[in-house]
Amino acid sequence: MAEETKAPTPPPSGEPKDSAGKPNPPSVEPVPAKKPGDPAAPANPAAPGAPPKAAAPPHAPAAPTKPTGPAPEPWDSALVATLKRQYGSGIREASTYLGQNYMVVDPSLIPEFLQVLRDQEQFDYCVDVTAVHYPQREKQFDVIWILYSFARNERIRVKTMIADGESVPSSVPIWPTTNWLEREVYDMFGIRFEGHPDLKRILLPEGWKGHPLRKDYGIIQQDNEWVQINLGIESGQ
Amino acid sequence: MTDRSSPLELEQADKTFLDSNELIINMGPQHPATHGVLRVILKLDGEKVLGTECVIGYLHRGVEKIAENRTYTMFNPYVDRMDYVAAVSNGLGYCEAVEKLLNVEAPPRAKYIRVILTELNRLASHMLWLGTHALDIGAITPLFYTFRDREEILKIFEKYCGARLTTHAFRIGGCQYETYEGFEEDVKKFLKFVTPKIDEYEELLTTNRIWVERTRGVGFLSAVDCKALGVTGPVLRASGVKWDLRKAQPYAAYSDFDFEIPTGQNGDTYDRYIVRMQEMRQSLRIIEQAVGKIPDGPIMAKVPKVMKPPVGEIYHSIEAPKGELGYFIVSDGSTQPYRVRVRPPSFVNLQALDQMVRGQLVADVIAVIGTLDIVLGEVDR
Numbered sequence: 030m031a032e033e034t035k036a037p038t039p040p041p042s043g044e045p046k047d048s049a050g051k052p053n054p055p056s057v058e059p060v061p062a063k064k065p066g067d068p069a070a071p072a073n074p075a076a077p078g079a080p081p082k083a084a085a086p087p088h089a090p091a092a093p094t095k096p097t098g099p100a101p102e103p104w105d106s107a108l109v110a111t112l113k114r115q116y117g118s119g120i121r122e123a124s125t126y127l128g129q130n131y132m133v134v135d136p137s138l139i140p141e142f143l144q145v146l147r148d149q150e151q152f153d154y155c156v157d158v159t160a161v162h163y164p165q166r167e168k169q170f171d172v173i174w175i176l177y178s179f180a181r182n183e184r185i186r187v188k189t190m191i192a193d194g195e196s197v198p199s200s201v202p203i204w205p206t207t208n209w210l211e212r213e214v215y216d217m218f219g220i221r222f223e224g225h226p227d228l229k230r231i232l233l234p235e236g237w238k239g240h241p242l243r244k245d246y247g248i249i250q251q252d253n254e255w256v257q258i259n260l261g262i263e264s265g266q
Numbered sequence: 267m268t269d270r271s272s273p274l275e276l277e278q279a280d281k282t283f284l285d286s287n288e289l290i291i292n293m294g295p296q297h298p299a300t301h302g303v304l305r306v307i308l309k310l311d312g313e314k315v316l317g318t319e320c321v322i323g324y325l326h327r328g329v330e331k332i333a334e335n336r337t338y339t340m341f342n343p344y345v346d347r348m349d350y351v352a353a354v355s356n357g358l359g360y361c362e363a364v365e366k367l368l369n370v371e372a373p374p375r376a377k378y379i380r381v382i383l384t385e386l387n388r389l390a391s392h393m394l395w396l397g398t399h400a401l402d403i404g405a406i407t408p409l410f411y412t413f414r415d416r417e418e419i420l421k422i423f424e425k426y427c428g429a430r431l432t433t434h435a436f437r438i439g440g441c442q443y444e445t446y447e448g449f450e451e452d453v454k455k456f457l458k459f460v461t462p463k464i465d466e467y468e469e470l471l472t473t474n475r476i477w478v479e480r481t482r483g484v485g486f487l488s489a490v491d492c493k494a495l496g497v498t499g500p501v502l503r504a505s506g507v508k509w510d511l512r513k514a515q516p517y518a519a520y521s522d523f524d525f526e527i528p529t530g531q532n533g534d535t536y537d538r539y540i541v542r543m544q545e546m547r548q549s550l551r552i553i554e555q556a557v558g559k560i561p562d563g564p565i566m567a568k569v570p571k572v573m574k575p576p577v578g579e580i581y582h583s584i585e586a587p588k589g590e591l592g593y594f595i596v597s598d599g600s601t602q603p604y605r606v607r608v609r610p611p612s613f614v615n616l617q618a619l620d621q622m623v624r625g626q627l628v629a630d631v632i633a634v635i636g637t638l639d640i641v642l643g644e645v646d647r
Contacts, residue, residue, distance in 0.1 A: 099369065099576065126578050127366055153493050156583070159607040161596055175581055175594065175609070179493065179507070182514055186581065206496030209617045217330075232323035232646060241331055242605075248335045 101126040108150060116142065131186035139189060140198040143174060147203055152176040152185065155204035158211055160218045164244045169193045170220055174200070196221040199228075217242035234259070287311045295324050299402045299632045302642030306619070306631065313627050318620045322613075325646035333606035338364050338438060338573045341606070346432035348608065349644040351394050354387035354423075355586040357436045362517055363582035363593035364438045367575040370567045376440035377519040378560045382453060383426070383435055384518070385549040385556075389460070390419040391587035391639075392542050392549075396467060399539075399636035403480050408470055415463045418456050425452065439569035445560070453557045457550055464546055471539070481535040485622040485634035488533055495618045499589025499611055501638060504541045505533035511585035518584075523555045535637040542639075574601055588612050588639055608647060612640040 101124035109123045109132070119142070122133040134142055146152040156175040163169055168190035177184045191197060199222035200207045211222040212231040219240035222228055230237065238252045249266060256265045294305040303324035309316040329348060333341045345360045346353035358380055365372060372380070397412035420430040425446055427435045435441065471477045487497065489505040502509060510527045512520040528544035530537030575597040583592030589611030598604040615638050622634045 099578075101578070127369070127580060129579075129581060131579075155496055156590065157581075157592060157594065157607065157609040159594060161605045173594070175592070179509060184515075184581070186579075204496065205494050206614060206617065209613065230323075232326040234323065241328060246331075248331060 099127060104130050104132075106130075111150075112142075112145070115145070129184065129186070131188055133188045133190070136189045136191050136195070136197065140200065140203070143176075143187065143200050143203050146176060146185075146187070151178045151180040153179060155200065155206050155210075156184070158200070158207050158214055160214050160220055160242075162218060162242065162244045166190075167192065170195075170218060172197050172214070172220060191220070196223045198223045199225040201225055216240070219243065288316065293631070295321070299635065301398060301635065301640060302645075304616075304635070304640070304642055304645070306635075308628065308631065310628055313629075315623045315626055315628055315631060318623055318631070320616060320619060322616070322642070323646050325642050327647065329647040330606055330608060333603055335602065337601045338575070338603060341603070342436075342438065343432070343434045345608075346434055347643060348610065348647055349391075349586065349588065349591070349612065349641045350431055351641055352387050352391040352587045353432050354383050354435050355391075355584065355591060357434060358384050358518065359582065359584040359586065359591045359593055361436045361438050362584065363580055363595050364573070364575065365567075366582050367578065367580045367595055367597055368438070368569065368573060369576075370439055370569055372440045372518075372567055373564045374519065374561045375563045376436075376565045376567075378556050379441050379445060379565065380436060380518050381520065381523070382553055382556050382560075383423070383433075385553045386419050386422060386453075386456075387433075388549050388587045389546055390416050392546050393419075395542065395587075395636075395639045396539075399633075399639075400471065400477075402632045402636045403477065405471065405474070405477065408467055411463065411467060411470070415460055418459060422449075422452055422456060425449075437566065438573065440564070440566035442566075444565055450557050450560070453553060457554055457557075461547075461550060464543065464550075468543060472543075478536060480633060481539060481637075483532075484535040484626065484630045485637055486532070486534050487618060487622050491618070491621060492533070495621065496614045497589070497618050499585070499587070499615065499639075500538055500541045500545060501589070501615055501618070503527065504530035504538040506531050511583060511590060515583075517582075519556070520552075523552045525551050535633050538637045572601055574599060583609065586611055588641070588644070589615055610644045610647060612638075612642075612644040613647075616640050616645055 104123045104125040109120075112132075113120055113123070116134070116138060119135045119138045120132055121135065124131060154177045156177050157173075159173050159175075161171040161173070163171070170191050170193070172189050172191060174187045175184065176187065189197070197220060199211055201211065201222075201224070208226065209231060211225055212228060214220050215222060215228055216230045216233055217240055229235065233241070234255070237255050239246055239250070241250075251265050253264065256262060289310045291308050291310060292305065293308055295303040297304075305321040305324070307319045307321065309318070327347070329344055332344055336344070342357065342360060345356040348356055361372075393412040393416040397409035400408040423433050423435070424430050426449065427433050427443055435443075487501065487505055489502075489507050491497075492502045492505045492507065498509075506529055508527050508529050511517070512525075513527055525548045526544075528541050528548065530541050577597055577599045579594070579596045581592055581594045583590050585591075590609065591611055592609030594605075594607035594609065595603050596605040619634060619638065623631050626634075
């Protein structure tokens with residue numbers, strides 16, 4: 030039933046640009062534009078501390094290619110240098126955009142990298158865990174942790190990219206607050222968190238089919254079968 | 267008749283039901299003390315709570331999905347419907363996040379108006395919390411007092427923008443409305459009016475024996491637990507952590523004002539009450555400073571009619587009455603946000619409920635839900 034509604038749903042939404050048909054140019058993500066410059070950095074991670082600086086020049090010419098607005102700049106700091114020494118090319122990008130710092134890391138690093146951030150770098154408060162869906166990309170999902178350190182009064186975002194069907198290790202053992210946050214990401218995107226103590230839907234009812242914040246889920250789409258059985262009405266619209 | 271099978275079954279049934287002290291009961295979703303549609307499944311041993319499970323989502327409207335299908339401007343009124351008792355704060359957080367993304371800044375006059383209205387809204391939110399929290403515990407009078415005084419704030423909102431609750435007071439880039447004739451006088455009059463009223467609430471409760479007995483030592487949450495559970499706002503401060511986003515990472519015009527961050531030491535329901543009462547006084551202090559020196563000038567920055575923020579992501583958070591309210595917005599360069607994530611303080615704080623009521627009495631669950639100050643519209647979004 031849910032599959033049937035999927036196709037006809039987008040047109041009746043009447044929006045000039047519905048979620049399913051939303052053009053998703055590769056430039057959505059500030060990362061790809063900078064990727065060509067990046068390999069320079071992991072190429073010589075052996076020299077500690079030096080790579081971030083050495084990587085800076087190749088980034089600079091990339092910036093003007095952005096047609097509008099400010100571009101992310103490489104983020105050089107003691108924190109990044111330390112982590113790069115530890116993880117080398119696992120850190121794919123460390124940038125600043127509009128004064129906010131973020132890192133893109135390899136999914137294989139995930140539980141350990143977050144643990145290090147909490148234990149060694151004092152990021153003791155996990156503000157949020159969320160995800161973004163890019164259906165046109167091979168690795169469809171961005172999973173994002175927003176972290177804050179009370180001691181440093183600093184906020185960073187850690188981002189990783191995973192493909193549809195891939196799972197991420199749960200960070201509940203690191204920050205118990207991520208319990209409900211991960212459940213919400215699972216509920217809305219269908220991303221599974223490996224090792225989560227109780228991974229089930231949180232906002233939508235148990236037994237609902239579909240994950241509404243995926244881009245292929247229409248704005249007025251619903252699980253008709255669930256609505257008919259549980260609410261006793263033909264449609265929730 | 268000598269068949270042993272049926273008596274045995276009965277014996278087993280007895281064992282699981284009568285011999286066991288554990289009892290599972292259901293509280294809500296239609297329960298006046300859950301402040302909305304919250305369902306809590308309680309596992310009890312007599313009067314003692316062994317564990318809880320929250321069932322939420324009854325008020326889920328898919329705000330984040332709606333955002334992806336609206337333009338930045340069109341989505342603005344929707345945020346008021348999340349924490350509907352502090353709609354102004356929601357709007358402030360959203361507008362500032364989009365402004366950051368657009369790289370524009372609201373003019374100083376707009377910032378001051380924003381601070382005044384947001385702090386008035388904080389007062390209104392805390393008043394509603396106090397009235398309902400006290401009512402849950404058994405004191406009826408504070409509800410009438412706080413609703414009477416909250417009305418004065420809503421009147422100012424109504425005069426300013428025509429709405430009382432879902433105000434939609436701010437626009438991306440500033441404020442839509444100039445202050446009305448006599449706005450400053452109204453606010454000053456209100457400050458004079460409300461200061462003794464807060465003393466009045468305190469007179470009713472602060473040393474009231476029943477109130478103290480019902481709140482002191484109830485729903486304890488340590489500072490370490492608060493940080494681990496991501497709890498923010500007055501709940502975090504009552505556990506002794508001096509952290510307020512208005513000071514830690516000032517936004518709007520908060521860096522211009524002199525105010526304290528009240529903290530508690532014990533992390534119990536009584537301390538959270540004291541912290542919120544002091545916060546109300548600090549809010550008055552901020553409003554008093556702001557209303558005296560609202561700068562002249564425009565109230566709107568130059569923002570394009572069709573907003574197309576450059577490709578990128580932003581996270582911006584503010585200190586809402588309930589804690590850290592954050593917006594994570596991803597722009598793909600079009601007129602509609604590619605993704606809007608709301609980091610709701612109520613949602614995250616509610617998660618601490620289990621930790622706070624474990625081992626406590628069942629009557630304290632009501633007190634703890636009240637002291638967490640949740641709004642289900644924000645929990646479920």
